[in-house]
Amino acid sequence: MLPLVISAFVVALVLILCLLQRNFVPLTIDGWFCKVPPGPVCWPLIGARGVDPIYSWITFTEWAKRYGGIFGLFLGSEYTVVLSDINLIRSALSKPSFEGRPLGTISRSLFRGKGLGFADGKLYREQRKFAVNTLHHLAVNSCQSDNPDDTTGLHEIYAALVDDFASTNGEPLDPMHFLQKASVLVSCDLAHKGVVKPDDPIVEDIITLYKPLFSINVSTGLLNIHPWLKHFPPYRQSYQLMQKAVDHGRGIAGKLVEQGRTLREKRAQVNQEKTLFDYASAFDRKMLSVSEEKSFTEEQLIAAAAELVMAGEEDIHAMMYWLVLFMCMYPDIQERAQNVLDELVGPTRQPSLRDNGNLDYIEAIVMESLRFSNFVPFPLPRRTTEDVQFSGFRIPKGRLTLCCSNLITQKNAS
Numbered sequence: 001m002l003p004l005v006i007s008a009f010v011v012a013l014v015l016i017l018c019l020l021q022r023n024f025v026p027l028t029i030d031g032w033f034c035k036v037p038p039g040p041v042c043w044p045l046i047g048a049r050g051v052d053p054i055y056s057w058i059t060f061t062e063w064a065k066r067y068g069g070i071f072g073l074f075l076g077s078e079y080t081v082v083l084s085d086i087n088l089i090r091s092a093l094s095k096p097s098f099e100g101r102p103l104g105t106i107s108r109s110l111f112r113g114k115g116l117g118f119a120d121g122k123l124y125r126e127q128r129k130f131a132v133n134t135l136h137h138l139a140v141n142s143c144q145s146d147n148p149d150d151t152t153g154l155h156e157i158y159a160a161l162v163d164d165f166a167s168t169n170g171e172p173l174d175p176m177h178f179l180q181k182a183s184v185l186v187s188c189d190l191a192h193k194g195v196v197k198p199d200d201p202i203v204e205d206i207i208t209l210y211k212p213l214f215s216i217n218v219s220t221g222l223l224n225i226h227p228w229l230k231h232f233p234p235y236r237q238s239y240q241l242m243q244k245a246v247d248h249g250r251g252i253a254g255k256l257v258e259q260g261r262t263l264r265e266k267r268a269q270v271n272q273e274k275t276l277f278d279y280a281s282a283f284d285r286k287m288l289s290v291s292e293e294k295s296f297t298e299e300q301l302i303a304a305a306a307e308l309v310m311a312g313e314e315d316i317h318a319m320m321y322w323l324v325l326f327m328c329m330y331p332d333i334q335e336r337a338q339n340v341l342d343e344l345v346g347p348t349r350q351p352s353l354r355d356n357g358n359l360d361y362i363e364a365i366v367m368e369s370l371r372f373s374n375f376v377p378f379p380l381p382r383r384t385t386e387d388v389q390f391s392g393f394r395i396p397k398g399r400l401t402l403c404c405s406n407l408i409t410q411k412n413a414s
């Protein structure tokens with residue numbers, strides 16, 4: 001009798017949970033009839049079992065082999081579609097219906113929908129267009145300019161990095177900290193040219209600032225899947241740390257924006273021919289211009305500048321760290337790369353973007369390192385902004401969409 005009562009209780013509990021969880025039943029039934037993408041068995045509130053809590057992309061890579069380039073699952077109570085086929089990813093990311101950002105903790109509450117990576121809608125479209133154009137312009141400017149100010153920043157950073165390495169006198173070292181410093185400086189050079197110098201204490205401040213943010217998985221981390229966790233320990237403490245990091249980062253960005261303005265005014269007063277050009281100054285110009293685009297505000301400038309420094313620091317140092325590792329692992333490739341640089345750039349100057357196109361071997365090393373390390377296994381998460389018919393399946397409005405690049409980058413790995 002007792003086992004029967006327990007079974008009835010469990011069945012009743014599961015039924016209540018199914019009914020409590022919005023869309024669980026209809027989406028599960030749609031899954032049986034192949035209307036929504038196939039995927040693993042999911043439980044109400046818990047979702048799919050067996051997703052690695054930290055390295056979820058490893059689980060998704062295995063599931064992609066079983067279910068194909070598009071599959072669906074519940075992550076907690078959040079219905080999520082995972083894409084791992086390059087053509088499907090390209091097609092989805094080019095459609096406005098996939099350009100929303102998740103409504104979870106990270107986007108809404110931490111970043112408050114401002115900046116680039118966690119904004120959506122009209123603000124995101126305007127800001128992304130501006131960011132792509134400005135960054136392209138900055139790169140072209142640095143390739144074509146004869147003004148030494150356009151490249152001094154980068155050369156100073158390079159010299160400081162070489163000094164850091166030289167200071168270890170050939171002893172074994174972990175280059176992480178040196179590379180982090182250089183990455184902060186490169187990102188600041190892009191956002192606030194000439195404001196931050198290699199020995200500025202703010203560099204260390206920025207390095208330590210964002211650590212709590214990068215310790216979480218913004219796509220499938222528990223806080224994003226169950227936002228209510230932020231009210232309970234230990235998530236409350238990590239959430240508070242992350243909030244502090246975002247706010248402090250924006251505080252620093254605000255100061256750097258102001259210092260950049262003062263620097264440009266001073267240069268204008270002493271009749272320096274060309275004013276420094278960076279992301280913040282391009283944004284300032286845009287704010288002054290008469291435009292229909294309403295998202296160009298001081299708050300957005302600060303959020304975007306903080307994000308450029310944050311994302312740039314993390315991605316550049318990760319990239320360089322992998323490159324250093326690969327060069328240590330493959331000394332023959334390192335030697336050939338050095339020979340190419342000696343031959344095509346020579347010993348009297350530093351390489352610059354002007355050499356782009358002549359350094360195919362170096363470019364191939366960078367591309368292969370990016371592929372092999374795959375250090376961004378998920379681009380930032382997306383959300384469908386309407387019901388979408390995609391690759392023969394229906395994806396309802398408001399669903400999390402993750403693009404998992406692991407299978408693509410590892411496909412031809414030897």
Ligand code: HEM
Nearest residue numbers: 116117128187190307308311312315316319376378379380
């Ligand atoms: C090798 C270096 C880098 C890699 C592999 C990388 C990778 C990525 C990826 C995969 C995304 C997600 C794109 C999406 O979801 O549409 C992204 C977004 C972003 N990255 Fe990077 N990144 C790198 C360097 C940088 C640098 C140097 C900066 C800034 C100075 C930067 C700033 C950003 C920003 C602001 C976003 C959000 C853009 C958006 O949502 O449209 N990244 N990055």
